[in-house]
Amino acid sequence: MSNYKLSLDYAQKQDQLDPLSSYRNQFHIPKDKDGNDLTYLCGNSLGLQPKSTKAYINQELEDWANLGVEGHTDAKNPWLPYHEFLTEATAKLVGAKPIEVVTMNSLTANLHFMMVSFYQPTKERYKILIESDAFPSDKYAVESQLRHHGYDDKEGLILWKPREGEELLRYEDLEDILEAHGNEIALIMIGGVNYYTGQFFDFKRITKLGHSYGCKVGFDCAHGAGNVDLDLHNSGADFAIWCTYKYLNSGPGSLSGCFVHERHAHDKDLNRFTGWWSHNKDTRFNMRHEFDVLPGAEGWQLSNPPILSMAAIKASLDMFHEVGFDKILKKSKKLTGYFEFLLKTLGEDTIRIITPENPDERGCQLSIQVLNADKSLHDKLTEAGVISDWREPDVIRCAPVPLYNSFEDVYLMVEKLKPILTFPKGRN
Structure with a gap:
């Protein structure tokens, strides 16, 4: 989209307009030692826990406790x-x-x-x-x-x-x-x-x-x-x-x-x-x-x-x-598109996105190649409160998941990345 804007106000406005924004509250978001939400962009490796999961599992634990083997046929959700x-x-x-x-x-x-x-x-x-x-x-x-x-x-x-x-x-x-x-x-x-x-x-x-x-x-x-x-x-x-x-x-x-x-x-x-x-x-x-x-x-x-x-x-x-996968895909393309826009403002002499530009040829993940970087850059990003993952030799994978990630998440990730990019320009 050509009308993306580089500002926190814009990101927050997009979250206010997002019809799926409330679903973020239905997930447990990992927090830092001060109790603030971490910027979690690692759903491509392990998705976050829905708050409803505990009740679903507890139902089966209760039926197991109360029914024993009879739960195979008599549980609320029979096991057979x-x-x-x-x-x-x-x-x-x-x-x-x-x-x-x-x-x-x-x-x-x-x-x-x-x-x-x-x-x-x-x-x-x-x-x-x-x-x-x-x-x-x-x-x-x-x-x-x-x-x-x-x-x-x-x-x-x-x-x-x-x-x-x-x-x-x-x-x-x-x-x-x-x-x-x-x-x-x-x-x-x-x-x-x-x-x-x-x-x-x-x-x-x-x-x-x-x-x-x-x-x-x-x-x-x-x-x-x-x-x-x-x-x-x-x-x-x-x-x-x-x-x-x-x-x-x-x-x-x-x-x-x-x-x-x-x-x-x-x-x-x-x-x-x-x-x-x-x-x-x-x-x-x-x-x-x-x-x-x-x-x-x-x-x-x-x-x-x-x-x-x-x-x-x-x-x-x-x-x-409940949400509908078509709505999830629609938000995914917009959210990852915004993430791509933000990353490109850093300049191609600093980073390169190796994931296809065509939204139909990718999902929500963007693989970011940071020129002349090593894993220490990823470690600094983690210290700054961004949970992503590193893949050798020089790629950081980030996946803004539409069910629980926000436009503010991807804005904050890029803002936290900026001061860490202290590597010399060009490739070795």
């Missing part, structure tokens, strides 16, 4: 089908059909479970393509899958790299890779929003390209769920996974989400690891039946759900449902 209470809201949030999503396990565990089904190497087609700067856990996971199937984890891995002197990936380069190696690639597995640059990829374009060469296609949406419009069903992707502790505010190490496209929903022959929670609900407790897999994403479950973690997820999803 508890994961189903999350399905509709999750599907809406990630742009999927209810049959395509399930909440279970942890993030990298779900990636492995998906690769059991969708990485089926052959002698001719066994390679895996990922982005060169994928989140380390994704890289380690796909390398281990290659080794598990007897392949060399370096020779079998194809990296989609940025061009010399660039940080962002180009689709033309991906097209060139597929043209040269498409018949060798069994799986394309991309981080939907790159953790380092914040680049949000075009799922539909990547999936269409991968499928045209016979590759399966999946996405790690850890930095996407609750942050961008994933539109997973229409993307055509075979699978996707995400965590719930970043933008979905469900607490450290909370459960992961899984998407399996509807076209795979009734394929009982699709290879998978199984457990009793992926078995037909009608006969699950008979205990003597042969395995009968559930249709849809539920058919990838293994174990009964961890209720306390799911209660925290339910608290957050209920808030997303």
